Amino acid sequence: MLRILHGLPGLFAVVFLATLAVTGSILALAPALDRAGAVVPPAGDVSVAQMAGRVVSNYPGTEQIVRDLSGQVVVYYSRDGQAGANRVNPVTGERLGAYQPSAFFVWIRDLHRSFLLDTPGRMVAGISAALMLLICLSGMVLLARRSGGWRALMRPLAGTGSKRVHAEIARLAVLGLLLSALTGSFLSAQRFGLLPEVSDPGPGFPAKVSGGQPRPVDQLQALSEVDLNDLRELVFPYPDDPQDVYSLTTTGGSGFVDQATGELLQFQPRSTGSVVQQWIMRLHTGEGLWWLGLILGVAALGVPALSVTGAIIWWQRRRSSVQVQDNVTVAEADVVVLVGSEAGATWGFTRALQTELTKAGFRVHCAEMNALAHSYPRAAMLFVLTSTYGDGDAPASARQFMTRLRDFRAGSALKYAVLGFGDRQFPNFCQFALEADEALAGKGLSRIQPVELIDRCSAARFSEWGDRLGTAIGTPLSLSHDPVPPRTFRLELAQRVDYGLAVQAPTSILRFRLADAGQGWRSWFFRARRHSLPAFEAGDLLGILPPQEGQDARFYSLASSASEGVFEICVRKQPGGLCSGYLHGLKPGDSVEAFIRQNPGFRPATGTVPVILIGAGAGIGPLTGFIRKNTARNPMYLYWGGRSANSDFLYQPELGHYLKDRRLTGLSTAFSRSDERAYVQDRLRQDERALRKLVETGAQVLVCGGRDMAAGVKQVFEEILQPLRLEVDDLRVQGRYLEDVY
Numbered sequence: 001m002l003r004i005l006h007g008l009p010g011l012f013a014v015v016f017l018a019t020l021a022v023t024g025s026i027l028a029l030a031p032a033l034d035r036a037g038a039v040v041p042p043a044g045d046v047s048v049a050q051m052a053g054r055v056v057s058n059y060p061g062t063e064q065i066v067r068d069l070s071g072q073v074v075v076y077y078s079r080d081g082q083a084g085a086n087r088v089n090p091v092t093g094e095r096l097g098a099y100q101p102s103a104f105f106v107w108i109r110d111l112h113r114s115f116l117l118d119t120p121g122r123m124v125a126g127i128s129a130a131l132m133l134l135i136c137l138s139g140m141v142l143l144a145r146r147s148g149g150w151r152a153l154m155r156p157l158a159g160t161g162s163k164r165v166h167a168e169i170a171r172l173a174v175l176g177l178l179l180s181a182l183t184g185s186f187l188s189a190q191r192f193g194l195l196p197e198v199s200d201p202g203p204g205f206p207a208k209v210s211g212g213q214p215r216p217v218d219q220l221q222a223l224s225e226v227d228l229n230d231l232r233e234l235v236f237p238y239p240d241d242p243q244d245v246y247s248l249t250t251t252g253g254s255g256f257v258d259q260a261t262g263e264l265l266q267f268q269p270r271s272t273g274s275v276v277q278q279w280i281m282r283l284h285t286g287e288g289l290w291w292l293g294l295i296l297g298v299a300a301l302g303v304p305a306l307s308v309t310g311a312i313i314w315w316q317r318r319r320s321s322v323q324v325q326d327n328v329t330v331a332e333a334d335v336v337v338l339v340g341s342e343a344g345a346t347w348g349f350t351r352a353l354q355t356e357l358t359k360a361g362f363r364v365h366c367a368e369m370n371a372l373a374h375s376y377p378r379a380a381m382l383f384v385l386t387s388t389y390g391d392g393d394a395p396a397s398a399r400q401f402m403t404r405l406r407d408f409r410a411g412s413a414l415k416y417a418v419l420g421f422g423d424r425q426f427p428n429f430c431q432f433a434l435e436a437d438e439a440l441a442g443k444g445l446s447r448i449q450p451v452e453l454i455d456r457c458s459a460a461r462f463s464e465w466g467d468r469l470g471t472a473i474g475t476p477l478s479l480s481h482d483p484v485p486p487r488t489f490r491l492e493l494a495q496r497v498d499y500g501l502a503v504q505a506p507t508s509i510l511r512f513r514l515a516d517a518g519q520g521w522r523s524w525f526f527r528a529r530r531h532s533l534p535a536f537e538a539g540d541l542l543g544i545l546p547p548q549e550g551q552d553a554r555f556y557s558l559a560s561s562a563s564e565g566v567f568e569i570c571v572r573k574q575p576g577g578l579c580s581g582y583l584h585g586l587k588p589g590d591s592v593e594a595f596i597r598q599n600p601g602f603r604p605a606t607g608t609v610p611v612i613l614i615g616a617g618a619g620i621g622p623l624t625g626f627i628r629k630n631t632a633r634n635p636m637y638l639y640w641g642g643r644s645a646n647s648d649f650l651y652q653p654e655l656g657h658y659l660k661d662r663r664l665t666g667l668s669t670a671f672s673r674s675d676e677r678a679y680v681q682d683r684l685r686q687d688e689r690a691l692r693k694l695v696e697t698g699a700q701v702l703v704c705g706g707r708d709m710a711a712g713v714k715q716v717f718e719e720i721l722q723p724l725r726l727e728v729d730d731l732r733v734q735g736r737y738l739e740d741v742y
């Protein structure tokens with residue numbers, strides 16, 4: 001909902017908002033330019049009487065002197081029957097130049113206030129300002145959520161691409177935009193009579209005037225008592241009319257001055273309402289506050305950039321979002337289905353469930369677990385279907401679920417059931433589904449039926465679960481969903497580099513290319529075909545089908561990306577390991593059957609935040625891939641543990657090269673079967689302070705390798721984070737602690 005509130009007005013109003021913002025930032029320059037051209041004596045140096053005397057000696061026909069909030073003084077005079085207006089130096093009374101408001105600024109102001117369309121344009125401008133206010137407020141809440149709370153709002157952000165740029169600009173610009181939008185909406189509402197406008201009626205003309213011989217203006221007592229910097233306007237009496245008076249407006253109020261006695265008559269202090277009104281105007285225009293004007297101007301310049309990045313995010317989300325047909329809103333739903341998924345497989349099962357429930361007459365709302373609402377007013381049933389990632393962790397679309405659950409208000413009628421999707425090859429089988437189930441029970445919800453776990457997307461188990469669920473809710477459900485097997489392709493081993501034999505840790509770097517890629521036109525053809533492969537990045541997974549019939553695929557993290565044209569993996573031969581043994585037996589030219597599985601949850605952040613890469617053994621594969629791609633030379637530190645520097649120092653020459661060309665900022669290694677007998681955790685402990693500093697500056701941590709190593713690393717990080725009052729889970733929620741563990 002919040003996202004819709006943030007995005008929709010932005011999309012509709014993008015042209016108007018961009019116009020308001022660009023014109024606003026140009027107008028914001030005016031106070032600074034006016035201030036630069038103005039002569040402003042220190043307070044107490046020049047009185048209004050002194051200034052007026054000097055001006056009159058240069059302009060005997062002075063009719064009015066106006067001082068604007070920037071300090072610019074303008075004299076209006078008549079000479080030989082001709083009216084004129086000049087900017088003057090208030091200290092000397094001399095002419096600085098003709099007063100001619102810039103036609104350009106006047107045009108820009110009209111564009112800003114009314115899109116050059118008079119009343120309808122003013123209305124659109126007012127509505128745009130109100131939309132801006134809505135976008136700023138909803139954006140701040142989204143930003144706070146994304147950063148992990150209001151207090152973390154200014155902490156460095158992780159994340160990539162447009163989302164990151166959008167969030168960074170928003171953070172810098174939001175206060176300025178909020179102020180402009182708030183004051184702009186207020187002024188518009190006043191203009192259209194929605195809010196009362198406060199203006200002082202001004203004092204009545206004095207009933208008694210001395211009518212005596214006028215004194216020179218610089219000898220009038222009341223004017224000597226007003227500092228020049230407090231003056232707004234001084235209107236001179238008609239010449240040769242002893243009954244007329246000076247009319248004086250200052251920052252404190254307005255009144256009249258007797259031209260013979262110099263006495264202040266009928267002075268009326270400015271009301272609080274009028275002072276507030278003037279401040280609102282100043283806070284909107286920056287008039288008299290040139291520095292604020294510049295801040296508002298720079299903030300407004302962020303709007304076009306925010307519009308473009310916002311539109312890109314919206315488009316990407318639309319493209320990647322799983323389209324659920326017949327999805328009803330949170331308010332209407334009597335059944336809610338929440339989905340935790342990383343690579344999308346669980347969504348297929350969700351759609352099957354949703355279709356069946358809808359057929360049975362339920363009004364079903366489906367959403368990702370991160371979108372858990374504050375409450376579901378009408379819902380009686382909640383189903384959670386979730387996979388597990390990393391080492392028993394939440395998948396990407398469920399990372400914020402536990403945090404959001406804290407504020408969840410469950411109605412007493414709401415019952416739930418959890419269905420976990422996972423893979424028994426992982427020791428923490430469906431761990432996150434089990435945790436979600438416990439957490440919901442902890443919120444006082446009762447189960448429709450106990451949590452069930454599905455191994456490797458088994459269609460049969462899903463259907464059985466559906467049967468049991470149907471019985472439990474009294475509505476037969478016939479669930480069937482058989483995920484399409486991945487499209488496989490043949491890869492040919494092009495090169496292998498072997499390590500670790502001497503230390504009983506045989507590990508090989510294997511580089512494959514598409515089989516039959518051939519030479520000449522054939523190579524061109526297959527290169528073209530390569531583009532129909534799913535794009536892959538270092539950190540994605542290569543699924544390899546072992547040659548034995550009926551064996552499940554084994555996954556290896558890729559160290560290369562599609563643009564390199566090779567499929568590079570790093571494989572340690574496991575004792576008795578079927579697939580690793582098979583891969584270690586391959587000779588160049590041999591081929592394997594494989595497919596790509598994306599793993600977008602394990603990628604380094606783009607931008608300038610430091611990245612700390614930690615791994616052991618073959619876990620170095622994807623980490624090296626990240627370093628290889630770091631051509632922007634962002635700070636990247638690698639901590640890696642092996643057995644012996646002489647035998648299994650994987651990628652040693654490449655890492656030396658990356659250190660030299662600064663793709664890698666720092667390298668720290670630990671070898672457990674050498675004299676140092678150290679593990680990667682020991683190196684982290686040694687660098688505890690430096691690592692804490694990096695985390696404080698927003699660093700992201702990526703861990704890849706065996707689960708014992710990952711558990712040890714996590715423990716060390718808990719110690720490192722303790723003085724910062726942070727836990728690894730806090731970083732996880734922010735996408736700043738990622739694991740690829742096997």
Ligand SMILES: Cc1cc2nc3c(=O)[nH]c(=O)nc-3n(C[C@H](O)[C@H](O)[C@H](O)COP(=O)(O)O)c2cc1C
Nearest residue numbers: 341342343344345346387388392422423426429430
């Ligand atoms: C990198 C990676 C880590 C995984 N970790 C676990 C795990 O710890 N426990 C588990 O039961 N399944 C694990 N799985 C298996 C997934 O949960 C399973 O494939 C699931 O069906 C994926 O569903 P999704 O595509 O909706 O995310 C992992 C899969 C991958 C690729």
